[in-house]
Each structure stands twice: as structure tokens, then as C-alpha cells.
Amino acid sequence: MESPILHPFAFLYQIIQWLINTIFSPDPPAPGEKLGRPKIAIIGAGLTGVSAASHCVGHGFDVQIFEAGPREHLGGIWSKVNNTSGLQIHSLMYRFNPSVKWKGGYPNREQIVSQITELWKRYGLESKTKFNTPVEKVYQDEKGRWVINKTSEGRFDGIIAAVGTCGDAKMPHITKQEVFKGEIYHSSDLDGKQAKGKSIIVIGGGASAVEALEFASHEEAEKIYILARSDKWIIPRNMFVNIALSLNIFGGQTIFSWIPELLLKKFFYRDLEDLAPTHKGLFTGTPMVNSDVMDKVRSGKAEWLRGDIESFTQDGIKFNVRAKGVPVDGPGKVRIIKGDIVVMATGYDRPSLNFLPDSNFEEPYAPPNWYLQTFPPQHPSICCNNWYVPPSKIKKENQLIQYSTYVNAIGTVGNWHIGIYTRILLMFLSDPLTRPRTFWMQRWIDMTRVLKKFAPTNAFDFFTYLELVWWFTFCIAINPFRCKWAFFVFFGIGHGLPRRVVDAEDKLRHSLGMNNGDTCDVGKSF
Ligand SMILES: Cc1cc2nc3c(=O)[nH]c(=O)nc-3n(C[C@H](O)[C@H](O)[C@H](O)COP(=O)(O)OP(=O)(O)OC[C@H]3O[C@@H](n4cnc5c(N)ncnc54)[C@H](O)[C@@H]3O)c2cc1C
Ligand SMILES: NC(=O)c1ccc[n+]([C@@H]2O[C@H](COP(=O)([O-])OP(=O)(O)OC[C@H]3O[C@@H](n4cnc5c(N)ncnc54)[C@H](OP(=O)(O)O)[C@@H]3O)[C@@H](O)[C@H]2O)c1
Numbered sequence: 001m002e003s004p005i006l007h008p009f010a011f012l013y014q015i016i017q018w019l020i021n022t023i024f025s026p027d028p029p030a031p032g033e034k035l036g037r038p039k040i041a042i043i044g045a046g047l048t049g050v051s052a053a054s055h056c057v058g059h060g061f062d063v064q065i066f067e068a069g070p071r072e073h074l075g076g077i078w079s080k081v082n083n084t085s086g087l088q089i090h091s092l093m094y095r096f097n098p099s100v101k102w103k104g105g106y107p108n109r110e111q112i113v114s115q116i117t118e119l120w121k122r123y124g125l126e127s128k129t130k131f132n133t134p135v136e137k138v139y140q141d142e143k144g145r146w147v148i149n150k151t152s153e154g155r156f157d158g159i160i161a162a163v164g165t166c167g168d169a170k171m172p173h174i175t176k177q178e179v180f181k182g183e184i185y186h187s188s189d190l191d192g193k194q195a196k197g198k199s200i201i202v203i204g205g206g207a208s209a210v211e212a213l214e215f216a217s218h219e220e221a222e223k224i225y226i227l228a229r230s231d232k233w234i235i236p237r238n239m240f241v242n243i244a245l246s247l248n249i250f251g252g253q254t255i256f257s258w259i260p261e262l263l264l265k266k267f268f269y270r271d272l273e274d275l276a277p278t279h280k281g282l283f284t285g286t287p288m289v290n291s292d293v294m295d296k297v298r299s300g301k302a303e304w305l306r307g308d309i310e311s312f313t314q315d316g317i318k319f320n321v322r323a324k325g326v327p328v329d330g331p332g333k334v335r336i337i338k339g340d341i342v343v344m345a346t347g348y349d350r351p352s353l354n355f356l357p358d359s360n361f362e363e364p365y366a367p368p369n370w371y372l373q374t375f376p377p378q379h380p381s382i383c384c385n386n387w388y389v390p391p392s393k394i395k396k397e398n399q400l401i402q403y404s405t406y407v408n409a410i411g412t413v414g415n416w417h418i419g420i421y422t423r424i425l426l427m428f429l430s431d432p433l434t435r436p437r438t439f440w441m442q443r444w445i446d447m448t449r450v451l452k453k454f455a456p457t458n459a460f461d462f463f464t465y466l467e468l469v470w471w472f473t474f475c476i477a478i479n480p481f482r483c484k485w486a487f488f489v490f491f492g493i494g495h496g497l498p499r500r501v502v503d504a505e506d507k508l509r510h511s512l513g514m515n516n517g518d519t520c521d522v523g524k525s526f
Helices: 008-024 047-058 109-122 206-216 237-244 258-275 291-301 418-432 438-451 463-476 482-490 497-511
Strands: 036-043 062-065 139-141 146-148 158-161 183-186 199-203 221-227 302-313 315-322 331-337 343-344 383-386 408-410 462-464
Touching: 036 146, 036 418, 047 062, 047 109, 047 139, 047 158, 047 418, 109 315, 199 206, 199 315, 199 331, 206 221, 206 291, 206 343, 221 482, 237 408, 258 291, 258 302, 291 302, 302 331, 302 463, 418 463, 418 497, 462 463, 463 482, 482 497
Parallel strands: 036 062, 036 158, 158 383, 183 343, 199 221, 199 343, 221 302, 408 462
Antiparallel strands: 139 146, 302 315, 315 331
């Protein structure tokens, strides 16, 4: 515990986290305790899967986690990136579980993986995780229960797919790459690389490019070039600014969006306003969160260039520098950028949900156009949490194409909503009167499309955190059958009362001779 006198803010932060843990963390099951049905299959052992599993077992539901990678990949993408990687947003916005205890505002990779591992152990999930088990196929048996890969893996009443937003490192082949005499690495593979006194070229203009810039600067590189094909908004690494932006309840660009855009240009970009996107609104894509990048560019240590790569040369890259507003592949001025190391900050392949039944991918309700962006309308017992789709690729003709819930957002993929989505699924599984019919899920999707009609993106291609809270409120708190669950869904406490009501309803249905034998996958409610 930090000293309240020497580090008052750190002390306060620890007290707040202790309170959150004490109030909101469900008790782990006792060692050897037998958990009952409904039983849930969780696909992926990253922070979303582990956190979701801890909520399930903490509320008495049995789980089985299936992880494609080996034990060393517990923690998902965070187990695979550089030791220097860490959060850009404040850890207060990355509380993926109420029991997480961050030491400071911006934990690094090692601290994040250790928090995930501790959570996994605390909730007794070691014996409930199957590593080296990629899920390739999911189907229903004759009773409507889910089978994962094959029947010997067990049968499940619900599924949480937590396959993440970043799969394998993406390394595009660039013209004449083989003639380059220097070294080429992906941005996630920089541990131990020597950059001191060298010239580093970073390809890409996303969050990984900014991290590579930080790495190179920390390693005392002589010069760093960022070669960005398209402009993205950068917002300061300031918790208050980040939270304020995520409070846009409209979840998209509005007639007022020029206000934060102008403030960012005047007070954050300042002399570097040229780097701010012209034709792309702030609330249309996930912004990068970083403040150092501006200082590095101002100091001349780094140069941020907008344009297109023409080819590699022996000692660098031939690059067509474009002026602001000129579209990709438009006219520009060719420049030879010399470098010793090229870092491909070109992103990651998107993890696939192709193992789910095809019925989940039918237009106009293909992802991300799902109920609460997470539940496919055909199957209320499937919850796909924190998964990503490039908006232009929503088709299922071949196995290379992926789909998702999380497209672009101002918010975070590691927070409160993991628990909320998990508890919504638990509610659907335990209370038939709350489980929505396909028809009504589709109507909610249509309504959201209408409400976001004037947004420049499709309704579900961008959202903000407050918009999520509105969705939850609308679908849970003001629904006559679900409102009894609202406190539980939002905070993870107060499970007893709705459970008792459901037991009484079940008894009544039995006494009336009504069929209670439907599967957890059949919706009954609105
Ligand atoms: C360097 C870096 C920094 C980041 N920083 C932030 C940040 O500051 N804020 C933020 O919000 N996000 C950030 N992200 C995004 C990050 O992906 C998420 O925050 C978070 O780690 C996602 O966790 P997850 O559990 O959903 O997915 P992952 O951590 O990707 O875990 C998914 C797991 O599912 C497994 N899996 C996939 N498919 C299958 C299958 N078919 N069968 C079985 N298992 C499968 C994978 O092997 C993997 O272990 C960052 C990403 C990177 C790469
Ligand atoms: N600490 C953090 O917050 C942090 C750090 C790293 C990653 N992340 C998260 O991880 C995810 C991935 O981020 P990322 O930066 O790795 O990937 P990304 O956001 O997909 O960005 C990849 C960048 O590479 C460019 N690019 C791709 N292929 C290219 C090519 N062939 N030639 C030239 N440029 C090319 C892209 O340009 P176009 O845009 O024009 O396609 C884009 O600028 C995001 O969700 C991000 O938020 C977060």
C-alpha cells in the first residue's frame, strides 16, 4: 500500500480499488465446489474470457474455457506483445474485472498479464481451461445444447466467444522488400532489438506505430520516421479528456462534434494541426491515445509523414509524401527515407468467428448489427464480447473473412461492460421470460439504426461508452421482465431476489402444466 503522505493520489487509487473489489467482486467458488448448470463454454483465455469466466463461476455457473494457444498464451494478446507495451489509456478505464488491483495509472504488459493470471487462479479456472484447443466448429445437439468441436468436449447451455481484436501479426509484403539491407520487424517483436543511434522507419499510423515510436525513442534512436497512409485522430493521454469524449451519448458524429475537434486542434495539436484528419470526424474511428508523439515531432526527433510507400530501396523506403487532404495514392512529392530498421506497425489479423453457425451471419443482421452488438438475433445464448470486424469485410463466403461486435469506439475493450454482457447472458440463461425473441432483437437493431440515421458511419460501426450504458438501460432497466435483474446486471450483486422470482414463476408454470423444457436458446420475451 502506498503512503498517503508521500503518494496521496496512488493511496486514494488503491483505496478506491479496494472498495470496488470488496463491493463488486463475487466470491470465488470454494475449492472442489461443484458448480451447476447452465454451463457456459468460453472461447479464448484473454482478459475478456478470463474475466467473463470469473463472473460465471462467482455466480455459481459452471464454465469450460477453450484456448487455441498454449498455457503461455494465457492473457491473450498481452502475452504476445513487447515487454515495453502498456496501456495508453488510464487503468481506471481498463478495469476488466472488479478485483483487478492496478499499482499505477499506466500498467505495462507484465502487470496486465499478471493481473489476468491472478484472476484466473483466484477463481479456480486452472482446472476449467483447455489450452491448445482451437474452436473450429460449434453446433447444437438434438436438445438444443451447444457442442464445441466434438461431443466429447461436453455440452453447454451458453457460449461466450471472447476471441479478441488482435490475432496474428500482419506483415504485408511491400514491393522490393528483399533488396533492403537493414532489419525488418513487426511492431510486436521489438524486445531486445538495438536501436541506439540508428534511423528507424515505422510503417503504419496506428496505436502500434505510436508505441514503436516510444520504443525507438526510449532506445535512443537517432531519428524516427512514421509513414502513415491515412490520418487518424490522436487524443491526449489524459483520463479526464478520454472520459469526457466517451460520454457522447449519441455514439457518433453530431452537429456538435466540431467543438471537441476544434479544442483538440487548438490546445493539443497546436502547431501540428496538419496532422489532424480533415475529412474524418472524431466520432467515426477509434482514436489513438498519446501525448508524447506531439513532443517527439516538435523536437525534431521524429517526423510524421503522410503518404504512400512506393517500394523499398537498399537503404530505406521510397515514399510519396502527400499534402493534407490529398487522397491515398494521390499526387505528392517522392522522397527517399533512409533507415537501418523498418518496423511494420501494420496491425494484426482479425480473429475469426467463422466457427459459429452460418445463421448468425445473414444480412441485414450480420455482425456488427447484432442485439446489443453482441448477441446474434438467432441465438440469444451466444454472447460475442469484445471482438472486432473491419467494417468493409462483413461476408462469410470464405474462411479468411471475419466479423465482429467491436468495430470502432471511444471507450475501451477492457472495462465494466465485460461483466455486464456476461451477466446479461446469465440472465437470459436462467430466466426464460427475459430471453428475447429473434423478432424483438431485430426490432432493437432497426431502432438503433433509425436513431443513428444521421451518423456518417453505420449504426454499429462506431459507439461510445455512454451509448453502451444507454443500450443497457433501455434493454434491461426499463423492460418489465428484466428490470428485477437490473441491479445484478449492472453491478453483479443482488442475484437472490430475481432468482427467487424465477423459481416461483417456474413452479407456477409447472403447476399450470406449461412446458418448461425449452432450451436456453429459444427467446420468449421482448
Ligand atoms: C500492444 C497492444 C496494446 C493495447 N492497448 C489497449 C488499450 O490501451 N486499451 C484498449 O482498450 N485496448 C487495447 N488493446 C486491444 C486489446 O486487444 C484489448 O484491450 C484486450 O487485450 C482484448 O482482450 P481479449 O481477451 O478480448 O482478446 P485477446 O487478448 O486477443 O484474447 C483472445 C484469446 O482468444 C483466443 N482465441 C481466438 N480464437 C480462438 C478460437 N477459435 N478458439 C480458441 N481460442 C481462440 C486467442 O488465442 C487469445 O488468447 C491493445 C492491443 C495491443 C496489441
Ligand atoms: N497501448 C495501446 O493503446 C495500443 C497499442 C497498440 C495497439 N493497440 C490496439 O491494437 C489494435 C491494433 O492497432 P495497430 O496500430 O497495431 O493496428 P491498426 O490500428 O490496424 O493500424 C495499422 C496501421 O498500418 C497501416 N497499414 C496497414 N497495412 C499497410 C500497408 N500495406 N502499407 C502501409 N500502411 C499499412 C494502416 O493504414 P490504414 O489505416 O490506411 O489501413 C494503419 O495506419 C487497435 O485496436 C489498437 O487500439 C493499442
